[in-house]
Amino acid sequence: MRNWHMLSSMALSLVLSLSGCTLQGETRPTVMKLSEPTANAVDGDMAESGVIDLAAKSGHDADSLGLPSGKAGQCTFTLEVPKASAQAERDHLYSLLAMSVVRHDWQWPEETRGHNIGSVLVKNGTGEVVYYARNSNRVLTNGSQHGEVRLVTNFLKCEGEGSYLKDYTLYTTLEPCIMCAGMLTMTQVSRVVYVQKDPAYGDTQEAIVNAGYPICYPEASVNSTFKQRLEADFELWRERTGQNSITRWLLGDSAKAVYIEAEDKLNAYLSGQEALLFPENATVLKQISDFLFIKDEVGRVIGKNVLPEHFGEELAVQCPTGKFKAEH
Numbered sequence: 001m002r003n004w005h006m007l008s009s010m011a012l013s014l015v016l017s018l019s020g021c022t023l024q025g026e027t028r029p030t031v032m033k034l035s036e037p038t039a040n041a042v043d044g045d046m047a048e049s050g051v052i053d054l055a056a057k058s059g060h061d062a063d064s065l066g067l068p069s070g071k072a073g074q075c076t077f078t079l080e081v082p083k084a085s086a087q088a089e090r091d092h093l094y095s096l097l098a099m100s101v102v103r104h105d106w107q108w109p110e111e112t113r114g115h116n117i118g119s120v121l122v123k124n125g126t127g128e129v130v131y132y133a134r135n136s137n138r139v140l141t142n143g144s145q146h147g148e149v150r151l152v153t154n155f156l157k158c159e160g161e162g163s164y165l166k167d168y169t170l171y172t173t174l175e176p177c178i179m180c181a182g183m184l185t186m187t188q189v190s191r192v193v194y195v196q197k198d199p200a201y202g203d204t205q206e207a208i209v210n211a212g213y214p215i216c217y218p219e220a221s222v223n224s225t226f227k228q229r230l231e232a233d234f235e236l237w238r239e240r241t242g243q244n245s246i247t248r249w250l251l252g253d254s255a256k257a258v259y260i261e262a263e264d265k266l267n268a269y270l271s272g273q274e275a276l277l278f279p280e281n282a283t284v285l286k287q288i289s290d291f292l293f294i295k296d297e298v299g300r301v302i303g304k305n306v307l308p309e310h311f312g313e314e315l316a317v318q319c320p321t322g323k324f325k326a327e328h
């Protein structure tokens, strides 16, 4: 764990160094990872410090991010350390949803489908949850079938969607690997938020930028007790067993307990037992509820939308229109 005072001073120097800096073609931005929480969160809620956000932007989406325009075609960085904010609460809620989606199709050690990792895609502006996917390496006998890969490739098959994810934010339960980060970069996703850090396959946004890519996406990690517990419990397991496989650990009881509690927390928000810090985020809860449940004309829940993972042409039912593009 790095010292926060040191981070603050590093952050300040980065901001200062970028504020007067004109990036030339040969210049590559310095990349630092600032995902450590600054305060303890309480009972599954956000810490007061909210999210430490290492934000990156590219010229193409600077406006949608509300950030200053960057040089076209040049990936540059801004650094944000938001306090508890409506955005931090939205990230917290959608991250609980991503965990809930994983929990809905929880894998046992036999892992017949794949790993306990999953993602949801949210439309910017409306907050509508438009797609979800989970790791399916095992059932498809294909090691590339990570949740993010499946979400991106299958969502972009949907009728009415274009070729990119410029208007969407991806929430995922584990920090994206470099394969997924590359795909998310090339499809120009507007933002990525993850729950648990991956010590082995993480730090991928930094890798994308250090590779000199002209575009990159902002990335943030939520700060909640669920994140802290997942990361702390995994570290304890690594020390105890000498093993390093986060996917193996995610099949175990301690990970499952955290995911169950996260789902309980989301249900508490949906039922009104858990109060929002920012009342305007009631619209987020409405979107999450509409995504999770099938309702009748008067809004009564009559079924669940989130099902065990679909495959092949069945995936079209998850599309906003229920159909794939004609060419599929």
Ligand SMILES: [Zn+2]
Binding pocket: 146, 147, 148, 176, 177, 178, 179, 180, 181
């Ligand atoms: Zn991946």
